[in-house]
Amino acid sequence: MKAVVRMREAGGGRIRQQQESAILQAAERVFARGGFQGATMAEIAREAGLSKSNVHYYFGTKADVYRAVLANILRLWLAETDRITAEADPRDALSHYIQAKMRLSAQRPEASRVFANELLHGAPEIGNFLRETLREQVEDKAEIVQGWVQAGRIAPVDPVHLFISLWALTQTYADFEVQVCAVLGRRALGTLDHRRATAHVLNLVLRGCGLDDEGGRTEIAREGQDA
Amino acid sequence: MKAVVRMREAGGGRIRQQQESAILQAAERVFARGGFQGATMAEIAREAGLSKSNVHYYFGTKADVYRAVLANILRLWLAETDRITAEADPRDALSHYIQAKMRLSAQRPEASRVFANELLHGAPEIGNFLRETLREQVEDKAEIVQGWVQAGRIAPVDPVHLFISLWALTQTYADFEVQVCAVLGRRALGTLDHRRATAHVLNLVLRGCGLDDEGGRTEIAREGQDA
DNA sequence: CTGAATCCTGACTATTTGGTCAGCTTTTAT
DNA sequence: ATAAAAGCTGACCAAATAGTCAGGATTCAG
Numbered sequence: 001m002k003a004v005v006r007m008r009e010a011g012g013g014r015i016r017q018q019q020e021s022a023i024l025q026a027a028e029r030v031f032a033r034g035g036f037q038g039a040t041m042a043e044i045a046r047e048a049g050l051s052k053s054n055v056h057y058y059f060g061t062k063a064d065v066y067r068a069v070l071a072n073i074l075r076l077w078l079a080e081t082d083r084i085t086a087e088a089d090p091r092d093a094l095s096h097y098i099q100a101k102m103r104l105s106a107q108r109p110e111a112s113r114v115f116a117n118e119l120l121h122g123a124p125e126i127g128n129f130l131r132e133t134l135r136e137q138v139e140d141k142a143e144i145v146q147g148w149v150q151a152g153r154i155a156p157v158d159p160v161h162l163f164i165s166l167w168a169l170t171q172t173y174a175d176f177e178v179q180v181c182a183v184l185g186r187r188a189l190g191t192l193d194h195r196r197a198t199a200h201v202l203n204l205v206l207r208g209c210g211l212d213d214e215g216g217r218t219e220i221a222r223e224g225q226d227a
Numbered sequence: 228m229k230a231v232v233r234m235r236e237a238g239g240g241r242i243r244q245q246q247e248s249a250i251l252q253a254a255e256r257v258f259a260r261g262g263f264q265g266a267t268m269a270e271i272a273r274e275a276g277l278s279k280s281n282v283h284y285y286f287g288t289k290a291d292v293y294r295a296v297l298a299n300i301l302r303l304w305l306a307e308t309d310r311i312t313a314e315a316d317p318r319d320a321l322s323h324y325i326q327a328k329m330r331l332s333a334q335r336p337e338a339s340r341v342f343a344n345e346l347l348h349g350a351p352e353i354g355n356f357l358r359e360t361l362r363e364q365v366e367d368k369a370e371i372v373q374g375w376v377q378a379g380r381i382a383p384v385d386p387v388h389l390f391i392s393l394w395a396l397t398q399t400y401a402d403f404e405v406q407v408c409a410v411l412g413r414r415a416l417g418t419l420d421h422r423r424a425t426a427h428v429l430n431l432v433l434r435g436c437g438l439d440d441e442g443g444r445t446e447i448a449r450e451g452q453d454a
Numbered sequence: 455c456t457g458a459a460t461c462c463t464g465a466c467t468a469t470t471t472g473g474t475c476a477g478c479t480t481t482t483a484t
Numbered sequence: 485a486t487a488a489a490a491g492c493t494g495a496c497c498a499a500a501t502a503g504t505c506a507g508g509a510t511t512c513a514g
Binding site: 013014015040041042052053056060061062 | 470471472473474475480481482
């Protein structure tokens with residue numbers, strides 16, 4: 001029997017696939033905790049269950065690991081704008097986008113934090129991505145939103161600033177989780193907290209865009225206390 | 228003539244006052260650039276125009292400098308909630324708060340970034356402040372907002388999540404300035420950008436709280452291009 | 455003016471950490 | 485089976501950096 005599948009999938013054999021993935025997973029956690037400078041190769045190696053030398057075998061330098069982690073995250077980050085089209089119902093499109101971003105904050109907080117940290121320190125590594133890929137995408141989507149505004153389908157808002165606001169509103173639950181926990185009096189955010197947060201952001205933004213919130217309300221209201 | 232004033236104002240003589248202030252100012256910039264781990268005592272010293280040893284003379288350790296910087300920032304952070312009272316007009320109170328926070332983002336972005344960085348990495352230094360002082364203040368103010376909601380003076384919103392949203396919406400312009408610049412196609416944020424951003428956030432939040440935006444619109448609309 | 459307190463410095467140390475390397479072990483293709 | 489390729493390791497090194505210290509310079513009270 002011959003494993004005819006993927007002799008080359010992004011380079012390397014069976015073992016390489018496995019180890020690189022383990023390293024990147026560990027690195028995401030470690031970079032999220034301490035940022036680029038705060039992370040050490042030794043810690044990444046330990047967290048991945050490998051020797052430091054072995055990590056260096058797969059990724060030459062710490063910067064290489066970091067860039068690989070960021071590349072993964074950027075893919076996540078760009079996704080989920082497909083529902084935002086000129087023909088779409090603004091309410092559906094925005095709801096979908098917000099929910100997707102909130103899901104990301106809840107499920108991949110470390111990824112969000114690595115990204116936030118990179119931005120916070122001036123985006124030395126992904127500056128070009130921001131200025132090129134991201135900017136183009138936002139320009140496209142902003143044009144669509146502008147169309148909605150001109151057609152009177154949503155209240156007048158600055159489309160680009162709207163996207164900035166959506167990012168801020170959703171990512172804050174991942175990036176600044178400690179602060180959120182502190183003011184909510186929670187030790188950690190549970191699924192109920194995330195549902196409440198999502199409901200709140202939807203509520204605020206939809207109404208803020210003149211899309212009054214009917215429906216989808218009931219399923220939120222029937223929740224009890226947190227676990 | 229005898230300088231009868233301040234023989235002791237937070238400890239120390241004339242020179243000490245001056246040097247400590249210089250160090251803290253420099254440190255805020257340096258910590259904002261690289262976070263705690265990314266900052267070096269040598270860089271702080273250079274930026275302050277002192278020798279490294281001299282910085283150690285005034286502040287024993289790097290952690291001491293960091294804590295002092297944070298203490299300064301926290302004072303800024305807590306301020307500006309005084310207009311939020313049960314009797315106040317919700318529109319005025321929220322507008323004032325948002326404008327104050329936006330001003331802070333524009334004028335002290337480094338302070339905001341140091342704070343953001345501390346949160347991002349789990350608030351090891353200010354965790355107690357968040358859980359005690361901040362939490363109490365938010366609890367108080369949230370009760371007031373809840374009162375507004377029950378009196379039908381603003382649309383139903385979760386008060387605590389509203390504050391979280393306000394922080395996110397306003398600080399994003401300081402913390403993630405690179406990203407904002409990138410999608411706006413600017414090299415840096417000018418006063419016009421900040422005015423537009425403020426108008427947008429006010430617009431979104433006030434409408435989101437059911438406080439329809441009349442007045443204050445015109446003075447925004449008449450601006451031209453950026454400098 | 456003078457002695458004490460404060461201020462300041464350059465040289466030094468201990469530690470941490472990213473990265474290298476020679477060589478050993480395991481896997482794999484034929 | 486075997487040889488080559490891929491995977492792995494511990495010992496080691498050089499650079500960076502927080503913090504120390506003995507002693508010199510400056511300021512200040514009286």
